[in-house]
Amino acid sequence: MTAANVDLHLVPDSPRLRSAFISDVHLGSAHCHAQELADFLARLKVDRLYLVGDIVDLWWMSAKRAAWGHAQNHVVEALHRLRAAGTELVYVPGNHDRPIRRFCGLVLPRMSVRRRLIHTTADGRRLLVVHGDDYDSVTQFGGFHDQLGDWLYERILTGNRLANGLRRRLGLRYWSLADFLKRQSGAAERYIGRFIDTGLADARRRGLDGIVCGHIHRPALIERDGIIYANDGDWVESLTALVEDRDGTLRLVNHRNETLQRLEPRSVAMPVPAQNVPVTMPEAA
Numbered sequence: 001m002t003a004a005n006v007d008l009h010l011v012p013d014s015p016r017l018r019s020a021f022i023s024d025v026h027l028g029s030a031h032c033h034a035q036e037l038a039d040f041l042a043r044l045k046v047d048r049l050y051l052v053g054d055i056v057d058l059w060w061m062s063a064k065r066a067a068w069g070h071a072q073n074h075v076v077e078a079l080h081r082l083r084a085a086g087t088e089l090v091y092v093p094g095n096h097d098r099p100i101r102r103f104c105g106l107v108l109p110r111m112s113v114r115r116r117l118i119h120t121t122a123d124g125r126r127l128l129v130v131h132g133d134d135y136d137s138v139t140q141f142g143g144f145h146d147q148l149g150d151w152l153y154e155r156i157l158t159g160n161r162l163a164n165g166l167r168r169r170l171g172l173r174y175w176s177l178a179d180f181l182k183r184q185s186g187a188a189e190r191y192i193g194r195f196i197d198t199g200l201a202d203a204r205r206r207g208l209d210g211i212v213c214g215h216i217h218r219p220a221l222i223e224r225d226g227i228i229y230a231n232d233g234d235w236v237e238s239l240t241a242l243v244e245d246r247d248g249t250l251r252l253v254n255h256r257n258e259t260l261q262r263l264e265p266r267s268v269a270m271p272v273p274a275q276n277v278p279v280t281m282p283e284a285a
């Protein structure tokens with residue numbers, strides 16, 4: 001997170017990335033940083049771009065006046081240009097663009113829509129790619145003592161319009177889980193902790209090496225007990241993306257392409273043991 005960590009992917013001859021992940025753009029809502037994203041996408045060179053949900057905020061646009069101008073068009077144009085330049089787009093719809101889940105399974109040239117899928121990194125790690133709202137039913141409520149907070153939080157998660165009206169009266173931006181949770185101080189960290197635990201457990205249960213998700217607007221790139229938790233953040237507050245270099249290095253970058261966190265590929269760190277040596281897996285304990 002330091003300024004010394006500035007990355008040089010902006011230079012014109014920077015190597016093409018293997019994959020990139022963005023989510024929680026909330027395009028069409030008033031709080032999306034569309035121009036920053038358009039600029040980021042215009043500089044992006046990548047084989048495969050995953051759109052990990054809440055890309056277009058259909059929820060906002062059906063409930064309120066859509067915020068759509070030049071910057072929003074620039075985002076769409078940048079995506080078209082990437083695809084025309086050979087980038088494969090994979091759209092994994094979230095809860096704010098849930099109607100697009102109707103198209104899950106659709107496969108077009110260099111464009112597909114998937115409910116969830118597995119991305120294999122250059123060093124062979126298999127990562128579950130999913131938006132993350134599936135984990136709401138597991139993670140919500142536990143940390144709240146305030147009954148009104150419980151009630152309100154549930155309505156926010158389920159997109160109830162009455163609660164959205166109430167939130168507006170309370171001066172809250174209606175979709176931002178993160179905003180609401182920050183006002184609950186300790187509850188925010190407990191919620192985020194449970195979300196991360198749930199994501200890690202899901203990856204482990206599926207026999208995978210990690211998970212890439214979004215949804216909670218809290219970027220992260222960590223490895224716990226051999227399982228990766230990568231959250232690509234959002235384009236409302238964090239303005240971050242997850243990218244994979246050609247060797248499988250994972251990096252969390254901001255909209256200026258500065259590296260915030262980095263996870264090295266495992267090829268060097270995990271040599272294959274000799275066949276007759278019993279392998280102890282500490283994470284299995």
Ligand SMILES: [Mn+2]
Nearest residue numbers: 054094095215
């Ligand atoms: Mn979401």
